[in-house]
Amino acid sequence: GDSEQRHGGAASGDEVTFIARLKGWDEQRDFKRIVNFYGETARKTGPDEQLTVACRQPPASPPDLTGYSAGTEEQLRRLSLLRSISVEALQLATERGFLIFGRCFNCEVFGLKDSSGALEEVRRLDGLLFPAFDSMPAHKSHTLKGSTKSWPLGLLESTTATSIVLTEGLPDFLAAFDFMLREQKIDEVAPVAMLSASASIDETALQRFSGKHVRIFFHNDEAGVAAAHRWTGQLRAATEEIDYFNFGRFPNINDLADLNCAVRSIPPAVIINEEVLP
Numbered sequence: 405g406d407s408e409q410r411h412g413g414a415a416s417g418d419e420v421t422f423i424a425r426l427k428g429w430d431e432q433r434d435f436k437r438i439v440n441f442y443g444e445t446a447r448k449t450g451p452d453e454q455l456t457v458a459c460r461q462p463p464a465s466p467p468d469l470t471g472y473s474a475g476t477e478e479q480l481r482r483l484s485l486l487r488s489i490s491v492e493a494l495q496l497a498t499e500r501g502f503l504i505f506g507r508c509f510n511c512e513v514f515g516l517k518d519s520s521g522a523l524e525e526v527r528r529l530d531g532l533l534f535p536a537f538d539s540m541p542a543h544k545s546h547t548l549k550g551s552t553k554s555w556p557l558g559l560l561e562s563t564t565a566t567s568i569v570l571t572e573g574l575p576d577f578l579a580a581f582d583f584m585l586r587e588q589k590i591d592e593v594a595p596v597a598m599l600s601a602s603a604s605i606d607e608t609a610l611q612r613f614s615g616k617h618v619r620i621f622f623h624n625d626e627a628g629v630a631a632a633h634r635w636t637g638q639l640r641a642a643t644e645e646i647d648y649f650n651f652g653r654f655p656n657i658n659d660l661a662d663l664n665c666a667v668r669s670i671p672p673a674v675i676i677n678e679e680v681l682p
Contacts, residue, residue: 432539467524467548469517472506474498479505479529483514486531488665493581496590500561503578508546509534516574516597519560523551525574525599545574545599553599554606559613562594567617567682570635571597571660572628576621579664583680586667593681601631610642617645619682624651624658649680 475483475498484491497503505514508526511534515526525547528534533542547553557577562568567589571577577597584590598605601623618639622632632648639646649660657663663680 465550466521467517467550469504469524472504472515472517472524475503475505475514479514482529486529487575487578487661489578489661490582490585493585494578496581496585497578502558502561505529508548509537513546516557516577516599518557520555520557522555523553523557523599524548525551527574547599552606553603556596556598556605556609558594558596559609562596562612562616565592565594565616567593567619568613569593569595569681570618570620571595572601572621572623572631573597573599573659573661575661576659579661580621580681582664582667583660587679587681589681598631598635601627605635605638607638610638613639613642616643617647617682618643619647619649621649621651621660628659647682 475494480491480494480498483489483494494503502516502518503514504517504524505512506526507513508515511532512529513526514529515524517524525545527545533544534546536542556570569580569583571580574597577595580595584593584595620632620635622628636646651657651659651663654663654666657666660680
């Protein structure tokens with residue numbers, strides 16, 4: 405949607421998208437400027453050089469995290485109630501440097517970041533949508549300007565883990581911490597999130613998956629299936645240990661956050677008779 409293109413977007417591979425990410429320009433408002441830049445660059449570099457290689461480098465102006473910090477006990481409690489994730493899981497996500505709170509568009513928000521500094525995404529702590537702004541419609545999540553949505557959030561922190569839980573989106577990433585605590589796997593399993601189903605994994609990140617067992621928790625919808633297929637094709641260059649969690653086995657459960665909510669409200673044995681994490 406427009407909000408993704410204007411505030412982080414997905415790395416589709418299109419030259420317009422890559423140049424917009426590289427230069428921090430708006431794909432729609434600066435379209436003519438992008439086309440002119442591409443033409444001038446093509447003339448200078450020649451056909452054999454790959455412009456996209458340069459565009460995969462970290463953004464010149466990463467997202468500004470000024471004003472964001474770890475949450476208070478009250479903020480963690482409110483988020484726990486909003487997303488049906490235990491306070492203990494949210495505390496673990498905070499201790500590992502992922503979960504932060506602050507204000508965006510004059511709204512109190514919670515969000516995710518990692519040590520890469522490549523991206524930050526936030527949502528309102530009251531669960532409502534961000535209001536429409538300029539040409540951007542009302543939206544549930546906001547990716548801060550300068551973010552790179554193709555970066556797998558949490559990947560740098562997964563170095564010592566033997567397995568990676570590859571999730572889709574912010575809520576599923578946080579829900580993974582509840583399962584890590586529930587199954588006592590906080591050391592051997594690391595959660596990693598692609599914050600958009602339409603994004604491909606940054607090619608510079610792929611080797612960091614090498615030697616890991618990767619379980620993909622894709623959403624039970626068309627976009628989720630397409631994402632799993634795309635990510636699998638990319639990850640095969642780094643690891644052969646790839647499997648999937650099928651949410652289609654459970655009625656009215658489409659993702660890891662849904663499953664976590666159900667497990668927290670119903671005895672686990674009623675829903676699932678096996679471990680969820682690798």
